[in-house]
Amino acid sequence: xxxxxxxxxxxxxxxILLLISIYNKLVSLKNRxxxxxxxxxxxxxxxxxxxxxxxxxxxxxxxxxxxxxxAVIAARNEAAAGxxxxxxxxxxxxxxxxxxxxxxxxxxxxxxxxxxxxAYPDLxxxxxxxxxxxxxxxxxxxxxxxxxxxxxxxxxxxTYRQSFPAIVVAGNFGHREDATLLEFDNREAxxxxxxVRF
Numbered sequence: 001x002x003x004x005x006x007x008x009x010x011x012x013x014x015x016i017l018l019l020i021s022i023y024n025k026l027v028s029l030k031n032r033x034x035x036x037x038x039x040x041x042x043x044x045x046x047x048x049x050x051x052x053x054x055x056x057x058x059x060x061x062x063x064x065x066x067x068x069x070x071a072v073i074a075a076r077n078e079a080a081a082g083x084x085x086x087x088x089x090x091x092x093x094x095x096x097x098x099x100x101x102x103x104x105x106x107x108x109x110x111x112x113x114x115x116x117x118x119a120y121p122d123l124x125x126x127x128x129x130x131x132x133x134x135x136x137x138x139x140x141x142x143x144x145x146x147x148x149x150x151x152x153x154x155x156x157x158x159t160y161r162q163s164f165p166a167i168v169v170a171g172n173f174g175h176r177e178d179a180t181l182l183e184f185d186n187r188e189a190x191x192x193x194x195x196v197r198f
Contacts, residue, residue: 022166026175029160031092033153033179037090039146040182044083044103045140051076051110054132058113061123067117070108075109078102090150096180147182154179 055069057077061130082099086092117123124130158178161170 001127005039012014018165020087021086022169024171025160026157026170026173029153029157030175032178033150033157034195035187036146036150036153037086037182038088040143040150041053041083041086041088043146044079047136048076048080048083050132050136050139054129055113056131056137057129058117061120061126062116066114068113072109073162075102079106087126090154090182091179093177093180096182100183106117116184151181151183154181166187 004077018181032147037062051072055072079099079102082095082102087095160166161175161178
């Protein structure tokens with residue numbers, strides 16, 4: 001009788017340790033992808049801060065391209081609103097979808113601005129513009145690297161959450177849905193960061 005009680009207690013203790021291990025791993029992986037998104041958040045805000053300066057500098061040279069400049073600012077504001085809607089919680093699938101769409105529109109608007117600015121040699125030679133475009137290009141590269149790290153973290157979390165035995169208990173621990181990968185609607189933006197050349 002005592003042996004069966006010991007075996008029963010050992011099995012129960014083993015199950016409890018397994019549940020604790022699954023819970024801790026889910027929390028760790030979720031924290032990792034949320035931290036990865038925080039790195040994207042920092043870089044996106046940096047880009048959003050650079051864009052108005054870029055537009056202001058360009059405005060002096062390309063006054064009759066007002067629609068293009070307004071489109072860039074509108075897309076920047078929409079992307080900033082999308083980032084704010086995510087609110088640092090990339091597990092919000094709907095908000096992430098809005099951010100991804102807005103980022104695609106912003107990349108497209110920046111691409112159109114780049115095409116327009118190619119026709120203005122004085123603007124391309126402007127020292128302030130060259131510095132801003134260098135900072136913007138650097139930021140785009142940082143965003144790409146941060147997005148890759150985030151997507152890797154999300155994939156690791158989703159894979160573990162969907163695996164057995166974690167899938168059996170994940171919902172009970174508050175991990176009911178997969179995290180959302182950060183992809184852009186604009187496939188060109190996904191494959192290549194906006195090129196700002198002067």
